[in-house]
Amino acid sequence: MSTNSIQLAHGGGGLEMNKLIRNLFFKAFDNCILRNEEDAALLNLQGPTAFTTDSFTVSPLFFAGGDIGKLAIAGTVNDLAMMGAEPQYLSLGVIIEEGFPMASLETIVASMASELKKCGAKIVCGDTKVVPKGCADGLFLNTTGVGRIVKPGLSAKRLMPGDAILVSGDIGRHGAAILMAREGLELESGLVSDCATLWGAVEQLLVHPFDIHAMRDATRGGLSAVLNEWAAASDVMIEVDEAAVPVSDEVKGLCELYGFEATDLANEGTFVMALPAAQADGALEVLKRFGHCENAVIIGRVGESPAGRVILHTPWGSNRYLDLPAGELLPRIC
Amino acid sequence: MSTNSIQLAHGGGGLEMNKLIRNLFFKAFDNCILRNEEDAALLNLQGPTAFTTDSFTVSPLFFAGGDIGKLAIAGTVNDLAMMGAEPQYLSLGVIIEEGFPMASLETIVASMASELKKCGAKIVCGDTKVVPKGCADGLFLNTTGVGRIVKPGLSAKRLMPGDAILVSGDIGRHGAAILMAREGLELESGLVSDCATLWGAVEQLLVHPFDIHAMRDATRGGLSAVLNEWAAASDVMIEVDEAAVPVSDEVKGLCELYGFEATDLANEGTFVMALPAAQADGALEVLKRFGHCENAVIIGRVGESPAGRVILHTPWGSNRYLDLPAGELLPRIC
DSSP states (O other): OOSSBOOGGGGSSSHHHHHHIIIIIIHHHOOHHHHTOOSSEEEEEEEEEEEEEEEEOOSSSEETTEEHHHHHHHHHHHHHHHTTEEEEEEEEEEEEETTOBHHHHHHHHHHHHHHHHTTTOEEEEEEEEEEOTTSBSSEEEEEEEEEEESSTTOOTTOOOTTEEEEESSOSOHHHHHHHHHHHTOGGGOOOOOOOOOOHHHHHHHHHTTOOOOEEEEOOTTHHHHHHHHHHHHHTOEEEEEGGGSOOOHHHHHHHHHHTOOGGGSOOSSOEEEEEEGGGHHHHHHHHTTSGGGTTOEEEEEEESSSTTOEEEEOTTSOEEEOOOOOSOSSSSOO | OOSSBOOGGGGSSSHHHHHHIIIIIIHHHOOTTGGGOOSSEEEEEEEEEEEEEEEEOOSSSEETTEEHHHHHHHHHHHHHHHTTEEEEEEEEEEEEETTOBHHHHHHHHHHHHHHHHTTTOEEEEEEEEEEOTTSBSSEEEEEEEEEEESSTTOOTTOOOTTEEEEESSOSOHHHHHHHHHHHTOGGGOOOOOOOOOOHHHHHHHHHTTOOOOEEEEOOTTHHHHHHHHHHHHHTOEEEEEGGGSOOOHHHHHHHHHHTOOGGGSOOSSOEEEEEEGGGHHHHHHHHTTSGGGTTOEEEEEEESSSTTOEEEEOTTSOEEEOOOOOSOSSSSOO
């Protein structure tokens, strides 16, 4: 059997699978819960816990600023953080296409291990499946996470008139980076995905007495999706100053070229936050201490009517509704 | 857009995905945690908790006795049950190939909902990804579950000389049913997969004062894999009377035809248990009250040496090692 690529036997439940699990996954993610090798990991959880799942099918698997492994850790850790929860334990489900290069798998696993170190979460159980050549596109991952809720009550339903809307950084970079990688524009731009674990910055926000109403990372559907979901769930109007929304020149350029709106593009390390306007500057000050949040800024505010709608004030003085994205957007963004 | 099949937009994070999630998944799995629609589900867990993940890539998606949906619920629920945990909350990750028939997805989702009702567990969060045609083989699922540990201390490391080894039913039916479905033998046999949720039977075992040392469902790698892993983890010898191992005539026939060993074939609703020999008859009595465990039987016992090995006593008086299966076995069994 070739040891340079994944074979069907690596998913067969026998000898070869055991070797792969021990030599690759256990070594990279080493912790005593994982090493127990029971049917399920044993956790000691107390009280309110957040629980979230994400599958990752991004194409290509490697892109400027990250890879599917980094994405899979950051994505699930960020979903926990957005609920005010400390990311603690993750499961990892791996679906691999027969013939997938072992070296690529090793790189992706190392990338996961490195991202885990940034937030202290651990992979404590896993599952490996191998499908025949042609039955999957290289590699799919699922990460499911649990975390202790440090700050209860964060909710898409809690926005109130008078809240300020903040974003933690310039938007659309993950979507743009994937687009760039697909179109082979890697060398022509300094643009990298925003893919990052947000727990460090969120943890600092949560130790301050801010009355944060809601946080959400603006992944698929981008800023538009988050704001529309919030406006609907809280039955409020959200207004955004288009000129205040930070967008890098590289993302602007790609959007013009391909006809996308930066507000619809996915992010993987950028989040939106709603809290009383009086506290917004204080929250910004905390956020800006973190490298990947140094472009954090207030982009809008919450009002009453028309309830359920998001209004964009353009730099030219006109207003338009910012709608939930429809259609295909950019498939396989995460 | 066609409503008869899955389109890329169903995974785009926008309008179409929202509709799919509300009209299909929320309706089938309805519960108040799921309906919160936050980035993560909020659970109130107390004390020792089991946590397990499984991805499902079975081919074909529909087989005698079940489908990928039933399998995905039973598989994860059973992993929790095997650790002495009451299955409580599940996440669901769905990866769908563009063009997948909506009717098949509906059938699979209904199958999941029906299997959940048998154990009381709830799907409380989910994720949907759609990949372009040719990038996946129809549908892959991931279920990750958490459950309250009712009986602590079950472990592959706890087998002791003097334990009896029980199986809850005749072995190899899931593997054989998948093989049959692939070879188009559906109509020629009454054989169905053993795919079933084991929590009902396990719950009854756990309310009795049996000192169960270990339980494990014999999935990929079959009975051989479980016994070899146990012998290694507990550093004991396990001996099995081949004649006592229940195998249906249909499974025997298929094994002869294709050159498989029933002990290597996967099960999805059959488990192995180790407990002190004096308690084995009592445990059997409890198990046999359940329809899918009525063939439960003692197949062997735990000894000391050679430690780490499984010995099979054949009906002809000879002995051989039962080894961990190697090679491909039957790919995409679950």
